[in-house]
Amino acid sequence: MKSRAAAIRTFIAKDTHFGELLSKGLLAFALRLTGALLAFIMQVVLARAIGVYEFGLFALALTVSMLLATISRFGLDVGIVKMIAKAIALENRLLATGWLVGAVVTVVPISVVIAFLVLAGAEWSSTTLFHDAALAKPLKVFAFGIPVIALMMLLAEAHKGLKNMAASAFVQGIIVPGLVLVVATSELVRGANDVAFVYVAACSVSVLFGAYWWQAAHGWRRAERVPAGKVLGFGWPFFLAGLGTLVLTWADTLIVGLFVDVAHAAIYYAASRLVLLTSFILIAINAISAPKFTALHATGDMAGLQRLARQSTALMILLAVIPTFLLVSMPGFWLGLFGEHFDAGKHALVVLTIGQAVNVACGSVGLLLAMTGHERTMRNILLATSFLAVALGVVLAREFGITGVAYSTAIGTCVWNIWMLFEVRQKLGFWTLPVLRLARNK
Numbered sequence: 001m002k003s004r005a006a007a008i009r010t011f012i013a014k015d016t017h018f019g020e021l022l023s024k025g026l027l028a029f030a031l032r033l034t035g036a037l038l039a040f041i042m043q044v045v046l047a048r049a050i051g052v053y054e055f056g057l058f059a060l061a062l063t064v065s066m067l068l069a070t071i072s073r074f075g076l077d078v079g080i081v082k083m084i085a086k087a088i089a090l091e092n093r094l095l096a097t098g099w100l101v102g103a104v105v106t107v108v109p110i111s112v113v114i115a116f117l118v119l120a121g122a123e124w125s126s127t128t129l130f131h132d133a134a135l136a137k138p139l140k141v142f143a144f145g146i147p148v149i150a151l152m153m154l155l156a157e158a159h160k161g162l163k164n165m166a167a168s169a170f171v172q173g174i175i176v177p178g179l180v181l182v183v184a185t186s187e188l189v190r191g192a193n194d195v196a197f198v199y200v201a202a203c204s205v206s207v208l209f210g211a212y213w214w215q216a217a218h219g220w221r222r223a224e225r226v227p228a229g230k231v232l233g234f235g236w237p238f239f240l241a242g243l244g245t246l247v248l249t250w251a252d253t254l255i256v257g258l259f260v261d262v263a264h265a266a267i268y269y270a271a272s273r274l275v276l277l278t279s280f281i282l283i284a285i286n287a288i289s290a291p292k293f294t295a296l297h298a299t300g301d302m303a304g305l306q307r308l309a310r311q312s313t314a315l316m317i318l319l320a321v322i323p324t325f326l327l328v329s330m331p332g333f334w335l336g337l338f339g340e341h342f343d344a345g346k347h348a349l350v351v352l353t354i355g356q357a358v359n360v361a362c363g364s365v366g367l368l369l370a371m372t373g374h375e376r377t378m379r380n381i382l383l384a385t386s387f388l389a390v391a392l393g394v395v396l397a398r399e400f401g402i403t404g405v406a407y408s409t410a411i412g413t414c415v416w417n418i419w420m421l422f423e424v425r426q427k428l429g430f431w432t433l434p435v436l437r438l439a440r441n442k
Helices: 002-014 016-072 076-089 093-129 133-161 165-184 192-217 228-259 262-298 302-329 331-336 342-362 365-371 375-428
Strands: none
Touching: 016 093, 016 133, 016 165, 016 192, 016 228, 016 262, 076 133, 093 133, 133 165, 133 192, 165 192, 228 262, 228 375, 262 302, 262 331, 262 342, 262 365, 262 375, 302 331, 302 342, 302 375, 331 342, 342 375, 365 375
16 A cells, blocks of 8 residues: 555656646645635525525626626637746746736726626616516626626636636635625625625625735736737637637526526526536646646647646546536435525536536546647637537527526537547547547557
């Protein structure tokens, strides 16, 4: 037993990339787990406090703001991870800050314009599209949050480029649910509008922390100027790819709100948030893998890239087994925690969980393509599969309600992961699945 442990320690010591993945990956996993649990508890407390209908209004307004905040980032949140990691690898910290400053200057005006459009159209969209005038108030509150959420996610991704997993995790997933949870336990929160105010305020606090931590590490004034045209040009491929991810992540909840009703949107949103207990594993490992994939590819170390990709996939699968089993075996129990009526989404939860299991099992295929110069391939696959998922969702929602929408999302998720799995094999020469290790490049 001791000799086996010693052998493992020796292997980790020799493989510095895997050692860093294991140590920082487990740290990222622990932080993401903390954030996921806080978010889960927050949502349960909110759902029980304000009821299924008000929770549905909150979920739809939040979904709209998240969707539009992602559009306003123009793909730069993903792109700057790559560029900051490259700058740090070249020991050019001024360029790293320059890329972040350029992204902020680009994103802020875009997000402000989108926010004003949401404010102007809140009444019309609530009554005409969602057939519920009560949605207008939380929509207006979240309109002010669109620039804030965009900046929050941009800062979180920037810290990933620095391999500062703790700062990234706190900005992206711990500060907001933690603060909202504290306020939600008081009597100040009585409806969707109150929750929206608290959520936007918490996002603002998170932005301040993210900006402060960057200032402490590099400073904002010491930046190498990156032209706006270069920033926009670099973000464009990631923006198009992000549209696909955006649709697969948020469109399903909107489809339920548009074609079913607000209450069922709440139930579906609760199910989709529960599924994040498995998908956050992929996010946690990707947080440390992204800059390392870029560095290995930039130095031409394809053997190291292949080894790290397989190791990260194996680690993801290992960490995902227990939460996947718990969600599939007891869906009614977990949804019942949100309150009365939520267990109606148990079949949708099982379907969504299976789809996310495939996502985790395929590994970081999308990230590998994005970080190795194949952004266009990733973009085309995501756009095609997101169109498929939306088309299926609209058709199935009318006939089968939230379970039909869950099937459309799971199918889209499975198709794009398997498609990218084969693209990684074709373009990079290896499989990310550990079980396909014998399928080597000739």
